[in-house]
Amino acid sequence: MSSLAGRTAIITGSSSGIGQGIAIRLAREGANVVIDYVGAPEGAEETRQKAEATGAKAIVVQADVAKVEAVRMLVDEAWKAFGSADILVNNAGMEKKSDFWETCEDDYDHVLGVNLKGPFFLTQAFVQRLRAAKKPGRVINISSVHEDMAFPGFATYCASKGGVRMLMRDLAVELGPLGITVNNVAPGAIATPINTSLLEDKPKLNALLANIPLGRLGSVDDVAGLVAWLASDEAAYVNGSTFIIDGGLSRNYHEQ
Numbered sequence: 001m002s003s004l005a006g007r008t009a010i011i012t013g014s015s016s017g018i019g020q021g022i023a024i025r026l027a028r029e030g031a032n033v034v035i036d037y038v039g040a041p042e043g044a045e046e047t048r049q050k051a052e053a054t055g056a057k058a059i060v061v062q063a064d065v066a067k068v069e070a071v072r073m074l075v076d077e078a079w080k081a082f083g084s085a086d087i088l089v090n091n092a093g094m095e096k097k098s099d100f101w102e103t104c105e106d107d108y109d110h111v112l113g114v115n116l117k118g119p120f121f122l123t124q125a126f127v128q129r130l131r132a133a134k135k136p137g138r139v140i141n142i143s144s145v146h147e148d149m150a151f152p153g154f155a156t157y158c159a160s161k162g163g164v165r166m167l168m169r170d171l172a173v174e175l176g177p178l179g180i181t182v183n184n185v186a187p188g189a190i191a192t193p194i195n196t197s198l199l200e201d202k203p204k205l206n207a208l209l210a211n212i213p214l215g216r217l218g219s220v221d222d223v224a225g226l227v228a229w230l231a232s233d234e235a236a237y238v239n240g241s242t243f244i245i246d247g248g249l250s251r252n253y254h255e256q
């Protein structure tokens with residue numbers, strides 16, 4: 001039997017990259033999937049077709065996670081389509097490079113809005129439903145190695161992912177008594193559209209690869225496998241942890 005048969009998962013930003021891979025993987029494990037996207041719908045449609053090809057049920061919902069009304073609507077749509085939901089994957093994210101001293105308010109609001117405010121209020125809407133129904137649940141945030149490691153030129157991204165780290169730790173304690181677990185998956189360098197400029201810059205890419213003990217970038221499937229395990233019954237007692245998935249990158253410190 002598939003590990004997630006009969007469950008429903010909401011995956012934000014699942015029209016591309018890691019979120020798309022997670023949605024398809026959870027569908028393959030038997031879950032119904034709610035595919036959230038913002039902007040162009042083609043990627044979300046591709047995710048839906050691939051998820052349905054596994055035999056799963058899927059719906060596509062356009063919801064900007066930075067907007068509280070939109071995330072509430074996303075949860076409403078999941079309940080409308082499937083009667084409830086069990087798993088929330090806060091995956092949607094973005095980054096904006098700028099020196100700290102030049103970062104403008106709009107960029108700050110955008111990055112923090114998508115990466116931190118989004119998971120905060122979407123998790124709140126999800127938990128309100130679960131609490132009312134006295135149902136357990138899983139919350140899995142896709143944070144980053146930068147929930148802990150510095151990333152010069154990306155102070156907004158670091159602030160947002162560091163915020164997600166403490167949000168996860170707080171909610172693990174606050175929601176544990178409700179039977180809801182909360183954990184983070186912290187990827188290192190994964191080959192996805194968010195890294196387009198890095199992937200096109202061979203010298204920079206090679207320098208990065210030299211620092212990754214496993215000698216390659218991570219794949220979307222690497223991350224999706226970890227998320228599928230965290231969503232499964234096997235991870236029932238896992239709560240309040242960050243799972244780094246970076247090929248050893250963040251442990252590879254060298255004395256000069």
Ligand SMILES: NC(=O)c1ccc[n+]([C@@H]2O[C@H](COP(=O)([O-])OP(=O)(O)OC[C@H]3O[C@@H](n4cnc5c(N)ncnc54)[C@H](O)[C@@H]3O)[C@@H](O)[C@H]2O)c1
Binds near residue numbers: 012013037142144195
């Ligand atoms: N690729 C990596 O190396 C890497 C490393 C660490 C963490 N991450 C994290 O993984 C997550 C997924 O990123 P990815 O690498 O797949 O890149 P990606 O750009 O392919 O995916 C990000 C997704 O989030 C969506 N999104 C952006 N703003 C949104 C909004 N307001 N509402 C809803 N969706 C929105 C985008 O449309 C896109 O589908 C992000 O949270 C990112 O920070 C990625």
